[in-house]
Amino acid sequence: MHSVSVMLQYMAQYIKTRLQYRANLVIEFVSDLMFQGLNLIFILVVFGHTSNLNGWTRDEIIFIYGYFLIPFTLFISFFNIWDFNDRYIVNGELDRVLTRPVHSLFQVILERMELESLLGAITGFIVMGFAAARLNISLSLTDSLLFIPFVLGGTLVYAGIFVMIASIGFWSDARSSIMPMIYNIGNYGRYPVDIYNKAIRFVLTWVLPFAFVGMYPSAFFLHKKEWYTYAYLTPVMGILFFGLAILVWNTGIKRYRGSGS
């Protein structure tokens, strides 16, 4: 209960600071929309030249993309830890965090959240709804009940991977540019994994399981029976990876010595 109230207070402060530069906020919304539109344009243009992608139709690919946006925006809104190493370890901000009686990871996340990105989830729902309507997909009650654990599972997969990468900073001083690398691999999860070769498919399923963010759960809603097992694994993978990440974080934070300035 206490953490919920801490969270709400952080959010209130955050909104106040963002409203300082309103014109920029509006342009940021527009640029987010454009960025999401970019991928949609790609899909539309490509399907002007082909009717299917390895057996997946245009609307199915659009559905996957729309669905993907929902866990993805949840992730970027709440786990904005790109500069964790520079900001918290090199600059010693973590000293301040550690003196407070709330879990360190929770504080870092709250300090760095970017709530305005949540708008992308609405875009995701619209894109997904548009595709679902064209595909005549009917959602049964079980489908809708599974939607939430699937979305949260995907978000936790992303969060787990990136919290683990951020934790590398506890062990190594080297400026890690591994984060943008993995971030770009995440884009592979927006398309059906069967267009990739076996090695990439294996990585996307078990090593950096980005396929659980977009493609596997979408396949469930698209009633593609051959992928059901993977789809059901989504929440499991999310909990597994995020649990592992917290473990790594907690081990790492004990090694933190401060930068001394």
Add this chain to the structure above:
Amino acid sequence: MDKYLEIIRIRFLMMLAYRTNYYTGIIIYIINIGAYYFLWKAIYGARGEVEGVSMVQMTTYIAIAWMARAFYFNNIDREIANDVRDGKVATELIRPYNYLLTKLMQALGEGLFRIFLFSLPGMIIVALIFPVNIPVEPELWFYFLVSITFSFIINTQINILTGLSSFFLMNNGGLIRAKRVLIDVFSGLVIPINLYPLWAQDIFKFLPFQSISYTPSMIFSKAFSYGELINALVMQGVWSLILILPIQIIWVYAKRKVIVQGG
């Protein structure tokens, strides 16, 4: 002129000092090339060509488009915005050089660094992983080099325009991001312009964006006829001249408007 050469040299050396950051950069670009390679492979399927472009040409196109991006891409829009926000622009303006020209030269130093230590080794690695076809004709390489020089000029001019908006907007982070997306879509980096529907291509003809990525990549992947090639190069030249005009006009107003926040 000497002082500008010195600016190029210093930026080049500065980049060299931080070169380790760039090794992962190459991997990131290869990851991106890979993503589009597999997508296009699935799109081509059993077909030999799409719009007269073969799969090998397409792979070459994607590879060179990203590697050329490493050369023309720079952050001077953000640098100008930071100078304005920190108030550094006030001291920059009284120094004995042209501020915008200095920014252009810094970008060039950065670009030269990247073409030798990023694009060149990157392209070699890409050629080992993906089935690309690197041209051997010297005249093609000449046209390509001319073309990416124009790409650099046009992209940098657009960056300067975006950067100058910080004189009027105070916080232009959103605009900078929007511009980046716009260039990635409409320059031909992710989709070759000739694959867009015709009505869209007609609009793009009147915009400078396709001169940034589409033209050099088409030249390199031998997808242009000789006539198209010359035509595209002329268009690049025209755009690099046209864009000087808005920059000069806005620059005059921007200097009058300098507002230093804090400082």
